[in-house]
Amino acid sequence: MDSLFADGLKNLSVPPNPKVWEGINNQLMAAKKKRLFAVYIWTGVAASILLLLAIGNHYFSGQPNYNMQLNTLSENSTSFQNDSEQNFDQQIDSKTNSSPKKELTNNANTSDELYVSKNKQEEIMITDKASHKPNLEDANSQEIFSNGNTSSQLSKFPDFNGTEIKTSNLNTEFLSNEKDLAFLDNEFVNVLQNRKLEEKISNFKHDLPTQLMPNTSQLNKTPDYAFIADEIQIQKNILTIEQLGQDKNKENRWSIIGQISSSYSSYSGNSKGNNIESGIWSVGGGAKVNFAMNDKLAFQTGIVYNRFGQDLTGGGRDLLYADANPIPADKTMSDEVSYPSVTSAGSIRLSGGSNLPMADPSHVEYTGSYSNSYSSSADLIQSFKAIEVPFLMRYNLIQKQFGVFVSGGISANMIVGNGVYDQSNGGNKKIGEIEGIRATNFSSQFSFGLEYRLNSKLQIGLEPSFKYYLNSINTSSQYDYKPYSIGIFTGIRYDF
Amino acid sequence: MENHQLDQIIKDCIKGKSKAQEFLYVEFASKMLGVSLHYSKDLAEAEDTLQDGFIKIFQNIKSYQFKGSFEGWMRRIIVNTALEKFRKAKKIQIVEEFIEIEDNGDENYSESDISIDVLLKMVHELPDRYRMVFSLYVLDGYPHNEIAEVMNISVGTSKSNLARGRAILKQKVSDYLRVKENNLKVC
Numbered sequence: 076m077d078s079l080f081a082d083g084l085k086n087l088s089v090p091p092n093p094k095v096w097e098g099i100n101n102q103l104m105a106a107k108k109k110r111l112f113a114v115y116i117w118t119g120v121a122a123s124i125l126l127l128l129a130i131g132n133h134y135f136s137g138q139p140n141y142n143m144q145l146n147t148l149s150e151n152s153t154s155f156q157n158d159s160e161q162n163f164d165q166q167i168d169s170k171t172n173s174s175p176k177k178e179l180t181n182n183a184n185t186s187d188e189l190y191v192s193k194n195k196q197e198e199i200m201i202t203d204k205a206s207h208k209p210n211l212e213d214a215n216s217q218e219i220f221s222n223g224n225t226s227s228q229l230s231k232f233p234d235f236n237g238t239e240i241k242t243s244n245l246n247t248e249f250l251s252n253e254k255d256l257a258f259l260d261n262e263f264v265n266v267l268q269n270r271k272l273e274e275k276i277s278n279f280k281h282d283l284p285t286q287l288m289p290n291t292s293q294l295n296k297t298p299d300y301a302f303i304a305d306e307i308q309i310q311k312n313i314l315t316i317e318q319l320g321q322d323k324n325k326e327n328r329w330s331i332i333g334q335i336s337s338s339y340s341s342y343s344g345n346s347k348g349n350n351i352e353s354g355i356w357s358v359g360g361g362a363k364v365n366f367a368m369n370d371k372l373a374f375q376t377g378i379v380y381n382r383f384g385q386d387l388t389g390g391g392r393d394l395l396y397a398d399a400n401p402i403p404a405d406k407t408m409s410d411e412v413s414y415p416s417v418t419s420a421g422s423i424r425l426s427g428g429s430n431l432p433m434a435d436p437s438h439v440e441y442t443g444s445y446s447n448s449y450s451s452s453a454d455l456i457q458s459f460k461a462i463e464v465p466f467l468m469r470y471n472l473i474q475k476q477f478g479v480f481v482s483g484g485i486s487a488n489m490i491v492g493n494g495v496y497d498q499s500n501g502g503n504k505k506i507g508e509i510e511g512i513r514a515t516n517f518s519s520q521f522s523f524g525l526e527y528r529l530n531s532k533l534q535i536g537l538e539p540s541f542k543y544y545l546n547s548i549n550t551s552s553q554y555d556y557k558p559y560s561i562g563i564f565t566g567i568r569y570d571f
Numbered sequence: 572m573e574n575h576q577l578d579q580i581i582k583d584c585i586k587g588k589s590k591a592q593e594f595l596y597v598e599f600a601s602k603m604l605g606v607s608l609h610y611s612k613d614l615a616e617a618e619d620t621l622q623d624g625f626i627k628i629f630q631n632i633k634s635y636q637f638k639g640s641f642e643g644w645m646r647r648i649i650v651n652t653a654l655e656k657f658r659k660a661k662k663i664q665i666v667e668e669f670i671e672i673e674d675n676g677d678e679n680y681s682e683s684d685i686s687i688d689v690l691l692k693m694v695h696e697l698p699d700r701y702r703m704v705f706s707l708y709v710l711d712g713y714p715h716n717e718i719a720e721v722m723n724i725s726v727g728t729s730k731s732n733l734a735r736g737r738a739i740l741k742q743k744v745s746d747y748l749r750v751k752e753n754n755l756k757v758c
Contacts, residue, residue, distance in 0.1 A: 076741055077709045083690045085710055087605030091618055096596055098622045103592065103629060454588060 107353065111339070118563070122523070122539050129477040129525050328367045329571045332377070335360035336540070338562020340383035342419060343543075352419055355456060357382040363465070365568070370474065375467040375482065382492070383558045384458030387418060418457050418509065420556045421549045423495050425507040457509065459548070459558075460492025465520060478526035478534065488516045490548065511550045518544045526568065538564040577641060585633045592629055599642065600625070603649050609706035610653035612695050624652040650711060654721055657703055685747060693743045701736030708733050 341354030363377030416423055467484035493508045522540035529535060543559040580598075583591030604621050611617035628648050635644055694702055703722060707713040708729075713721070718729040 076737055076744075079685070079744070080690055080694065080705075080740065081709050083685070083687045084605075084609060084694065086602075087608060087687065087691070088601040089604045089608060089614075090601045091604045091621055095600070095618050095622050095625075096593065099596065099625050099629075100589070100593070102622075102626050103589070106630075107587070454590065 104353075111354075114339075115561070118539070122537075122563075125525055125537060126479065126523075129473065129479050132475075132477045327571050330365040330367070330568050331571075332363040332365055332375070332536075332566055332568045333360075334363065334379070334536075334538070334564045334566030336379075336381065336562045336564040338381065338383075338540075338542075338560045340558055340560035341385065342556055342558045352385040352387055355382075355384050355386050355458065357384075357458070359562075360566075361463070363467075365469070371471050373469040373471070375469055375484075376465060379463040379465060379486075380460070381463055381560070382458055382460050383560055384456060385418065385420070387415065387455035387457055387495075415455070418495075419554070420457060420459075421509040421511050421551065421554050423457075423507045424510045426505060454498040455495055455506075456498055456503075457495045458492070459490055459509075459512070461488040461490050461516075463488045463518075467520065469524075476528050478524075478528065478536075480524045480526070481522070482524065482538075483519070483521040485545070486518045486520055486542070488518055488544070490514055490516065509549070511554075513546070513548050513550050516544055516546055516548045518542050522564070524564075532570050534568040534570070536564075536566055536568060538566075540564055578637060581632060581635060581637070581641065584629060595628075596625055599645055602642065603645060606646050606649045606711070607653060608691060609694065609710050610650065610657070610703060612699070612702075616656075620649065620653050620656060623656075624649040627652060646711070650707070651721075654703065657699060658723070661699070684751075685744065689747060693740055693747075696743070697736055697739055701732050701739065704729055704732040705736035705740070 336359045337356065338359065339354050339356050342352075359379060359381035361377055361379030363375050363379070365373050365375050367373045463486045465484060465486040467482045467486075469480055469482035471478060471480045473479040490512055493512050494505045495507045495509065497504045497506045520540060520542045522538045524536055524538035526534045526536040539561075540563070541559070541561055544557045547555050547557055549556050577598075580591045580595050584595055600621065603624060604617055607617040607620040607624065608614070611620060624645075628645055631648070635641065694706065697705060700722075704718055707718045707721070708715070715726045715729045715733075718724075719726045722729070724732075
């Protein structure tokens with residue numbers, strides 16, 4: 076019983092309906108497209124992350140960061156304090172009068188001693204200001220001033236608490252002498268210094284643009300004039316540096332850019348023939364010059380090499396259809412290879428001296444039988460090589476350490492290479508070319524770029540780009556073949 | 572097809588080359604449809620299984636170790652695909668049944684007495700689970716323990732299903748031969 080069925084059915088062989096293979100092939104192609112789509116998505120995600128990083132970097136470095144300014148002040152304030160002190164002292168010195176000294180000659184011994192102490196006190200004050208914890212009534216300073224025999228004399232001076240300074244009856248010339256100042260009350264010295272700084276701030280403010288005015292509302296409510304003066308000075312310095320930088324940029328309008336690209340190319344238009352065509356990845360590159368028309372706008376042109384085309388791996392369909400090209404003269408029947416006669420870009424003219432007429436692709440018929448040979452997967456690549464001369468306008472969105480820009484324009488593309496290649500068994504043999512290809516074609520291009528400034532001259536960049544041919548590259552009206560490519564340019568830019 | 576040529580095709584399929592995939596399909600599709608027909612109730616279902624099976628073959632071909640028969644490896648995938656379809660279709664859990672296996676001895680049937688089409692039709696007319704067990708055991712040589720494992724049933728159920736399937740087929744063969752004999756007598 077078992078043997079009856081086993082013998083009859085065990086080696087059963089039934090040819091399937093051709094639609095089964097179509098279903099399989101469609102699913103496999105869909106899976107391939109899905110994988111490519113995933114590549115695009117991940118490329119887009121990577122570009123978005125880079126963009127976010129660039130914007131984030133710009134945002135955090137571009138915003139006035141109060142803490143950062145404080146740190147900067149800490150580093151720079153000592154020199155400024157010294158300068159202000161010197162100015163202050165010089166101003167006072169200019170008004171020096173010898174008469175007050177005479178009034179205080181009795182205290183000469185003590186004054187010398189206290190003069191040293193006063194200097195120390197000022198140093199402490201400077202240190203306090205530098206760390207932005209101004210405490211002008213430091214206990215140490217009071218202690219210093221309490222040394223010696225001055226307390227009784229200081230008590231003779233009027234009280235200087237408050238902003239109203241009762242100096243009308245006080246000889247300012249007397250106060251201008253450093254030695255004499257040593258005898259003054261610490262608070263009095265502070266008030267006097269503050270008055271001088273107030274004047275200084277007032278002078279600064281007159282010179283400063285309104286946008287650089289310090290926002291003192293964020294500061295300690297207790298006015299720290301020294302601190303405000305520091306901030307204003309720094310803002311002035313920043314303004315000066317930026318102006319210098321802008322002036323410098325205006326002088327250097329020319330740059331040169333070297334780029335390499337990795338791009339995926341395919342086409343839009345009417346599909347021809349029975350091949351299953353998919354895009355190809357290729358590497359290109361070139362050089363461009365950049366002319367900055369102003370801070371934002373620039374013009375670019377240059378020479379770029381690129382390659383585009385399609386993979387006819389799916390050309391295995393020629394096993395099913397009778398539109399195969401005749402075998403070229405340089406091949407023998409033993410090679411058991413058949414080639415398609417047409418692709419979406421145009422009809423294939425086989426090389427090797429073969430000018431045999433080709434099958435009319437419009438009259439293909441399903442043969443209903445399969446080839447019983449296998450040519451080790453005779454993969455065909457149809458590719459064009461082009462020299463591109465772009466004319467692009469570039470607009471800078473952000474121009475800091477990180478730069479962000481968009482660019483677009485048109486390009487003239489000279490076709491310098493045209494071939495159909497058999498890549499079976501790891502080779503790359505040219506078997507023919509596409510007929511009727513236009514020598515010069517025009518394309519549009521749009522790209523979005525990121526740049527990072529390495530130094531004042533060099534920048535590196537990443538530029539995702541989309542390019543689309545405006546015209547069909549085949550002169551025959553039978554073919555509507557407009558290639559497009561999606562790629563990423565990376566390169567380096569040198570500013571002259 | 573020579574082994575080195577088959578190996579080259581398999582390698583190209585691993586690379587995802589469409590032409591190699593098509594060639595592999597052309598080379599083995601008929602045989603694999605024959606396998607698929609053992610487990611299906613009609614040709615349409617068998618072709619559906621064949622399509623799903625080949626998708627799996629191409630997706631998993633990189634797991635083929637170039638050891639043993641590649642055709643055997645493909646057959647196993649087709650059978651597994653059919654079993655998977657069977658499991659999905661069977662939402663009602665299989666009730667395990669134990670019936671007494673009756674063996675009335677071997678009848679001497681000749682293949683020439685019954686055509687392949689008729690034999691295949693008889694198999695197709697078997698209830699699904701009997702057909703699965705019968706085909707696995709008789710046509711593809713699976714032992715009962717493996718059948719029990721792949722069909723998620725016990726070994727006893729596998730044996731009883733086989734016996735029931737055999738009994739039905741025997742009845743069908745007897746009926747067919749009787750009708751055929753009567754027809755001959757009439758002629």
